[in-house]
Amino acid sequence: MTALQIIFLFVAAVTLASAVMVVSARRMMHAALWLVLSLAGVAVIFALLDAGFFTVVQVLVYIGAIAILIIFAIMLTRKAMEDVGPQLNRGWWLAALAAVGVFAGLAVVLVSWPGVNASAGAGPDANLIVTFGKDLVDPHKFVMPFEVASVMLLAALIGAIYVSVEHKGGQK
Amino acid sequence: MNLENLVAILPLAALIVWAVLVLLVDLWIPKSRKFITALITAAGLALSLGLTLAQNGQSRSAFGGMVAVDGFAVLLNVIFLASGLAAVALAYDYLKRMGIERGEYYALLLFSISGMMLMAYASDLIIVFLALELLSIPLYVLAGFARPRSESEESSLKYFLLGAFASGFVLYGVAMIFGATARTDLAGIVAAMGSGTGNPLLFIIGAGLLLVGFGFKVAAVPFHMWTPDVYQGAPTPVTGFMSVAVKAAGFTALLRVFTALFRGDVYADLWPLLWGMAALTMIAGNVLAISQKNIKRLLAYSSIAHAGYLLMAFVPYGTRLQGDAVASTLFYLIAYGLTSFGAWAVVVALEKNEGMGLEIEDFAGAGRRYPWLGLAMIVFMLSFTGIPLTLGFWGKLYLFRTAVEGGYIGLALVGLLTSIVSAYYYLRVLVVMYMKPGEPVAQGGPWVNILAVATAAAVVLLALFPGPILDLVSKAIMLQ
Numbered sequence: 001m002t003a004l005q006i007i008f009l010f011v012a013a014v015t016l017a018s019a020v021m022v023v024s025a026r027r028m029m030h031a032a033l034w035l036v037l038s039l040a041g042v043a044v045i046f047a048l049l050d051a052g053f054f055t056v057v058q059v060l061v062y063i064g065a066i067a068i069l070i071i072f073a074i075m076l077t078r079k080a081m082e083d084v085g086p087q088l089n090r091g092w093w094l095a096a097l098a099a100v101g102v103f104a105g106l107a108v109v110l111v112s113w114p115g116v117n118a119s120a121g122a123g124p125d126a127n128l129i130v131t132f133g134k135d136l137v138d139p140h141k142f143v144m145p146f147e148v149a150s151v152m153l154l155a156a157l158i159g160a161i162y163v164s165v166e167h168k169g170g171q172k
Numbered sequence: 173m174n175l176e177n178l179v180a181i182l183p184l185a186a187l188i189v190w191a192v193l194v195l196l197v198d199l200w201i202p203k204s205r206k207f208i209t210a211l212i213t214a215a216g217l218a219l220s221l222g223l224t225l226a227q228n229g230q231s232r233s234a235f236g237g238m239v240a241v242d243g244f245a246v247l248l249n250v251i252f253l254a255s256g257l258a259a260v261a262l263a264y265d266y267l268k269r270m271g272i273e274r275g276e277y278y279a280l281l282l283f284s285i286s287g288m289m290l291m292a293y294a295s296d297l298i299i300v301f302l303a304l305e306l307l308s309i310p311l312y313v314l315a316g317f318a319r320p321r322s323e324s325e326e327s328s329l330k331y332f333l334l335g336a337f338a339s340g341f342v343l344y345g346v347a348m349i350f351g352a353t354a355r356t357d358l359a360g361i362v363a364a365m366g367s368g369t370g371n372p373l374l375f376i377i378g379a380g381l382l383l384v385g386f387g388f389k390v391a392a393v394p395f396h397m398w399t400p401d402v403y404q405g406a407p408t409p410v411t412g413f414m415s416v417a418v419k420a421a422g423f424t425a426l427l428r429v430f431t432a433l434f435r436g437d438v439y440a441d442l443w444p445l446l447w448g449m450a451a452l453t454m455i456a457g458n459v460l461a462i463s464q465k466n467i468k469r470l471l472a473y474s475s476i477a478h479a480g481y482l483l484m485a486f487v488p489y490g491t492r493l494q495g496d497a498v499a500s501t502l503f504y505l506i507a508y509g510l511t512s513f514g515a516w517a518v519v520v521a522l523e524k525n526e527g528m529g530l531e532i533e534d535f536a537g538a539g540r541r542y543p544w545l546g547l548a549m550i551v552f553m554l555s556f557t558g559i560p561l562t563l564g565f566w567g568k569l570y571l572f573r574t575a576v577e578g579g580y581i582g583l584a585l586v587g588l589l590t591s592i593v594s595a596y597y598y599l600r601v602l603v604v605m606y607m608k609p610g611e612p613v614a615q616g617g618p619w620v621n622i623l624a625v626a627t628a629a630a631v632v633l634l635a636l637f638p639g640p641i642l643d644l645v646s647k648a649i650m651l652q
Contacts, residue, residue, distance in 0.1 A: 138236075139174050139177050139235055139236065140235065140236030141236055142298075143235065144235040144238045144239065144299065145238070145296075145298045145299060145302055148290060148299070148302045148303070148306060149302060151188055151283070151286070151306060152287075152302060152305050152306045152309060154192075154283075155280065155283040155284075155306065155309055155310050156309045158195065158276060158279060158280065158283075158310075158313075159280060159309060159310060159312065159313035162274075162276045162280075162313055162317075162319075163313055163316060163319070163328075
């Protein structure tokens, strides 16, 4: 066993274990933190596979944005911080069945895929990111959607602030 | 080169920069002088309008085919910017009267209009989606602008939830079409489907999903459920703006995307759906409007009905009558826009504080007490019904002609019959205004009165000389 394989097994175990903790942790906040660890594990696996771009996206989008959003949502929601109720409800076996079914389906599809045993060579990964970055600001490619998206986010930001700020005074 | 690209979208770029400026400058304007913000906003709209008119006669694409500057875009952008000016005029005194005079109204309005302008330029599905979002997101907030009032919050939330859902449909449709052809630019998609490399099944699914998403934006039956509640709860100037500009933007998207992409076989599959949607929208809008007691709800259902008439002209787009379908839709949009803004101006003038005074019965006596507003309202109601000597008549005539010549005589018949039904509820408003005694108070302020009288004059005068508009809409050709 090479060092890389040992690292992979360790990271995979951590990822799976923390994923289990996400659904079994009693406190919402703990579950969110376990989720961050699980997502970080996936990022490490991407790195082990030489997929630099996916590693960066995983960290920036999932850990940096989505996990933080979840934590904010928990902290801003009243009473969600406290642990309440049992972990399982009556339909738990249905959820378990669905999870096993999805896993089995994915496993079958992956195993029957001819490329499952092929080892990925060094891809044009680094070049791809450079091309992607250049295309985003290329006037003949995607600079227009890129800039419009930023304008849209600005408008959404103003709207969100307007909706959420308490207006005191000036009202009848 | 880059500069050429920027010049191509100069009216849009100027408006976005102006929106940010309005937001900044508003910080230094004291609460008692917010009318300055309104004036700055109007100046920005006028500037963009001037730049748009300077683009007249151009026909070119920019940003690598992402946007197209053509007669179609110029005409629609003029409609959007004029709607913006009308929305500022409606809000000028209204916001102050209702105690919700804040600068964000104007900044959000400008952002929304810039989304609509982008929609008119769009010749790539990515741009279509982004434009749809850019025009919708500020409107979700504007619908809830009278925030502490619960109807306004309800309106905002309903519009947001259903609007986000509809945007999902559009995005899914774009994804399907991308999956079918591996392209997002309209020209590339047409080429891919023409050369037979595309997947026809995914393509038609994409077409259906886009139809659902755009159908929501124009409030076509069966995607109209949100309209009455949202129109009733939103501040009246915002409702007026939505009823004209958002509808126009939705039809912009339909015309741009459908006339370019879904032709031939796909059209043969699509037209029964469009036919059904148009017929249902005309019937449901007009029939449901009959029993309304609130003027805002009445006009909301009336706007649904008019979306049906517009769809009727749109149905023959895949036949040899494409030019007529586009031109008659645009003509009716202009007629409907002028009439609708005028009617909303009368509603704003007679609305009392806290959203009171909006029952039709509250308009009793208004015709005698305010002869000018009453006269204007007569013009608008007749124009909505489509009675001669108003622009609405020419609009409907053109719509019916397009439908009949396209071979959709049944649809034209539905339109004709529902127009007769609509006369009942439009004329009832006039009966209440003139025949019943009452003492309403008009406090709309000068700009609202000017808007009402000016649009009424335009509806009548342009009906006497419809030539220039017919000329304009027939020249509004899309770059393909």
